[in-house]
């Protein structure tokens with residue numbers, strides 16, 4: 074059943090759009106699987122961060138109370154390996170990488186999830202959950218490990234659409250009863266520099282059980298949305314469901330939302346970005362708004378090529394919004410109130426919200442904002458516009474951009490290129506030294522670069538010429 078007045082999201086579990094309604098306490102609880110902190114965050118892992126942070130911002134703008142939880146996996150084989158290679162204790166390495174993840178994602182300017190639990194800080198509840206699963210017969214101890222009995226959970230495979238008797242587990246079963254069973258607790262192995270005490274001996278939790286425990290800790294049983302990358306559907310999310318729903322919770326989450334992956338070499342028509350692979354590197358090259366526009370101008374369930382072409386398109390999108398705000402600020406005012414523009418302004422938010430209500434359709438939302446931009450530009454081209462009306466359009470547009478984390482596009486940027494700024498500084502020094510010949514040469518160079526120097530008592534200012 075879908076209600077036209079509530080947002081809908083496509084659920085991987087039911088394979089259709091489901092209405093997103095708050096829980097009994099009035100809150101929309103969202104759990105998103107976060108990164109394993111063994112290296113700086115990959116640009117691919119920034120996609121779920123952007124998608125779910127903006128989903129939260131949108132739902133809040135729509136009046137909902139949202140609690141977004143995204144975990145950090147800070148105990149993992151990859152962390153042991155990376156820490157050993159760096160000659161650092163694994164716990165210290167994970168802390169360092171976790172701090173880097175927070176720093177890098179902060180630079181997107183989208184805010185933070187409401188809670189970001191870690192495995193180390195959640196160890197007691199992870200162990201308690203494993204104990205409950207052993208007591209109920211869903212799990213068993215074998216050689217210091219604990220395993221989950223997959224065949225005992227009859228709904229296993231529902232999320233990924235697989236039948237349990239068609240699953241192949243070719244690995245060596247080791248101490249397991251069945252090759253399909255997966256580890257909830259792993260006994261400490263030689264070479265691992267960190268381990269936690271448990272009723273089954275020292276060791277560490279398996280990856281899947283962490284999320285079941287942290288989601289339950291933070292959001293309780295049967296919360297509204299469980300999200301993550303599509304690569305996590307099997308086995309990670311299938312296993313989370315099996316664990317949580319074998320521990321006394323009849324349903325882990327209402328809607329299972331998965332974002333598609335970034336593509337790196339698949340799109341042969343686009344120039345590859347080579348070795349730019351971390352969010353940090355991407356943010357060194359492009360402003361945060363361009364990175365956000367790159368993710369949001371495609372639907373979250375589409376594969377998205379990470380390429381020079383796509384980044385250039387995202388740059389053009391940002392430039393278009395920035396230019397629109399600039400034209401409003403520079404427009405000649407005094408004309409009469411325009412009925413068509415007024416209508417477009419009033420409708421813009423409704424159209425953006427309608428697109429987002431339909432499975433978080435961000436491309437449709439951007440199209441709706443561009444409709445307003447087009448209407449405005451047509452009106453501006455026709456002559457002066459009423460000042461109050463222009464401000465109304467500006468407020469509406471900036472408000473919508475801000476919801477997407479693009480509010481910074483309304484702030485004027487320093488558009489002076491470095492080579493121009495350097496010549497301006499050099500010219501001021503030449504003038505101070507009364508070397509006016511040199512100062513004139515520099516002025517000519519600056520003008521040839523498209524800028525104009527204005528000398529005042531306080532020093533020199535530079536402006537783009539013409540425009």
Ligand SMILES: [Zn+2]
Nearest residue numbers: 106107284309
């Ligand atoms: Zn997870």
